[in-house]
Amino acid sequence: MPLPSRSDALALVHEWTASESLRKHMLSVECAMRAYATRLGEDVELWGITGLVHDFDYERYPNASLGADVEHPAEGVRVLRAAGWPEELCEAVLGHAEYTGVPRVTLLAKALFAVDELTGLITASALVKPSRAVADVDVAGVRKKMKDKAFARGVNRDDIIQGAAALDVPLDEHIGIVLQAMQADAVPLGLAGLAPPPSTPPVGDA
Known part of the structure; x- marks a missing residue:
């Protein structure tokens, strides 16, 4: 089976995931993966779609509940494999969770x-x-937040550091690549910022 289209992948995400924040996380990972694929000369669609679907089953099968073989991402990968999705994508999705052992x-x-x-x-x-x-x-701000263990406690700092090392990319450069990708896609990620307040006409001009 050829790689499913982005619209198919997005439909899968919407079918399985109601949380808007989780959907936006998957969109964020997608844009970062597309940026890295472009940088490394890899298949941009394969990498982007892998990022887009990597957590599609998380809402129904949160991890550490029933065992690594019956939770996220194992359940999702079973669905993908049954539908004939590329094995390289399935292996990557399994491998993004340390506890799978893949x-x-x-x-x-x-x-x-x-x-x-x-x-x-x-x-x-x-x-x-x-x-x-x-x-x-900016990159310096992200590095500062990494050192503040009370900030975004759910984010595993070691995974970020080890991930950059596995790609043989300096940490600051790695942060910059992902940050720039997310800045370029700020609107769909919901990170374009607050709308400016409505302008008030000067007194006497109303």
Whole structure:
């Protein structure tokens, strides 16, 4: 079976995931994966769609509940394999969760692991800005947030560091690649910032 289209992947995400924040996380990972595929000369569609669907089953099968073989992402990968999705994509989705024990052998799998947690940290960094805009986030700010263990506690800092190392990309450069990708897609990610307040005409001009 050829790679399903992005519209098919997006339909799958919407069918399985009601949470808007989780949907936007998958969109964030998608845009980061497309940026890395372009940078590395890889298949942009395969990489983007892998990022888009990597968490599609998470809402129904949250991890650490029933065991690694009957939870996210194993359940989702069963669905993808049954539908004939590419095995390289399925292996990468399995490998982005450490507890599955599936090794990350391909560049695709390594990149998915490297960008997953980082997109969450960048999103959180944007949402605490007064503007709530990812355009106002910079690499130095993300590094500072990484050191603040009380900030975005759910983000695994070690995964970000190990992921960049596995890609052989310096950490600051890795953050910059993902940050720039998310800034370019700020509107669909919900990170374009607050709308400006309506202008008030000067007194006497009304």
